[in-house]
Amino acid sequence: MRCDIGFDEALGLALENVFPMAFETIAVDRAVGRVAYGPVYARVDSPSVNASLKDGYAVVSADVETACPDSPVRLGLSGVMAAGDRPGYAVVPGKAMRILSGAAIPPGADAVVAEEFTDKGRPLVAVHAPAEPGRNILEKGTDVHCGECICHAGSLLTPQVIGLMVAAGIFEVPVCRRPEIGLLATGSEILLPGKPFEAGKLYASNVALQQAWLADGGFDVKMRVSGDSRRQMAEQILGLAEQTDVLVTSGGAWKGDRDLVVRVLEDLGCKMIFHRVRMGPGKAVGMGILGQKPVFCLPGGPASNETAFLFMVYPAVRKMAGLDFSPYLHLYGRLESTVRGQADWTQFVQCDISRNGAGIVLHPKKLKSRMAAMAKTPAVIVIAEGVEQIDQGSKLSFTCFDPSLFMHCPQTRLQPDKEPSDHV
Incomplete structure (x- = not known):
């Protein structure tokens, strides 16, 4: 097991150790996404036939090559064709057939004169404009x-x-196939949503946030809670692992007396790939393989849990569904104030967003671990390991978690900057 590794290495290991699921065949009306x-x-x-693009008249193009408003060509009518009709009569020289948009071109015709260039007459129609071969005809198999x-x-x-x-x-x-995800909150103080509240207890907000992200991506989820004993954890882990394709635990991932998750997983035969990552928040994150199924161990602190889930677990889960691109909106903005990182650490910095003309200004926030602060954070910037400072005014990429800022009324929406050349 690799311990205390860099974020890029950990993410690489996570993605290397998950694979797309087998296929399933579904109806196309359920296949979007x-x-x-x-x-x-x-x-x-x-189309399955050569079809008319216009309401008009199917003609032999040679008949109307000299047609003009001052010298119209008059053709006799030989029937009407609508979309779905089978051709009955052929169009012969000197004749035209009334045809509606989408109808099959009758045999003998090689052009369609749009009705606005005719007088719509009966039994003779006057044609006021020429139509070269293929005019207003959508050929079979064009789409x-x-x-x-x-x-x-x-x-x-x-x-x-x-x-x-x-x-x-x-x-x-x-x-x-999309993997089904098992979410396990650990801790004797944790209650699943919907359970009666008890003083001293906490609702499982971490797994609720994870479930919301996964549901937004179309994934099915099973949620469970475990107490702090090894037996309870082992029972819940084995039960969820049997019913799902991926297991994500929250809490008990560090080194305290009750941080038992990794030890319980190892007792169950889980092969741990890494544990503890040089990232903040989220450093207690770990990953292993239990049987043939990936298991992610996340810390219990809300900010650490969310960061580890969004930047490591969710990309790996999406890869298992065949989705190998980021689910997030990545844009560019300028820093309102200097931010600092560490030489041996990847730092995730929460930011507010404001507009400066057509550009975006990023306002770094002091790290807060509470859910209310995180729920109101529209953006995160990543300070890569080895970068100790990014100066005020620098333009850099950020991850936007509130796309509504860019999608609503034109008078107020923010406009993403182009890729910078001065700093990344």
């Missing part, structure tokens, strides 16, 4: 053609991709 397990190929052409790769393995299934899949005749898709 999921990750394609393999390439997906179109089963049909869309997607049979056998075309709609998306590749590892692609995120967005609403646009889902729409294209349905157009391509795909109604079920294999996706990476």
Whole structure:
């Protein structure tokens, strides 16, 4: 087991030791936000026929090549075609067929004159403009053609991709299965949400925050509480590990008399990969493998718990679902005041945000471990190990946890700066 390691090394080890889950096949109407397990190929052409882009008249282009307002070409009508109709009659020279948008182009026609360039007459229609071959015709397979790769393995299934899949005749898709997460709060003083309150007890706010983040990402969660005895912890750990794919414990991760989680895990045969990371807050975090399932041990302090979860556990869980990109909004802003780090430490600094013209100003906050302060923190900057100071006015990347600041009314929303060249 690696102990007292750097944050980058710990995150690398966490990601190296988790793997995408096996696939499951689900209906496309449930697949948005999921990750394609393999390439997906179109089963049909869309459109399935050459179709009209306009309401107008299907014609032989050579018939109307000289048409103009002063010298219209008059054509006899040979029927009407609407979307979904099967072609009945062919269009022959000297004739036109009334056609509606989306309808199949009848045999013999090679162009469509939009109705605004006609007099809509019956039984003869006057055409006032030419239409070259292919005019206003959407060719078969233009949107997607049979056998075309709609998306590749590892692609995120967005609403646009889902729409294209349905157009391509795909109604079920294999996706990476999302892991189910077991959240265990340790401590005899902890109550699960919904339980009757008792003086001296605390509700399990850490696991509630984790559950909220995981639910927002589409993950299913089981929550449990364990007392401080080895037997209780072992029972809850084994029970959750049997029912879930990942176990996350909160509390009891340090070196105190009642910090038993790592010792209990080792007694159960867990192979610990690392424990204690040079990061603040969050230094007591650890990770191991119990059976073949990852286990993350988080400290109980709210700020430490949240930081370790957001910057180490959640990225690893998302990788198991095939999501290998950050779930957070990363932007650039300028520091309102100098911040200090440590040569051998990665520091996570909470910040408020304000606007300065089109730019963002970051206001570092003094570290507070309480939930109320954290809930009102919209941004975090990371001071990398080895960086002892970042000066006031420096432009740097930050993680934004309140995207609503950038998504609402144009008069008040903040605008992210471009990537800086003066400091990262």
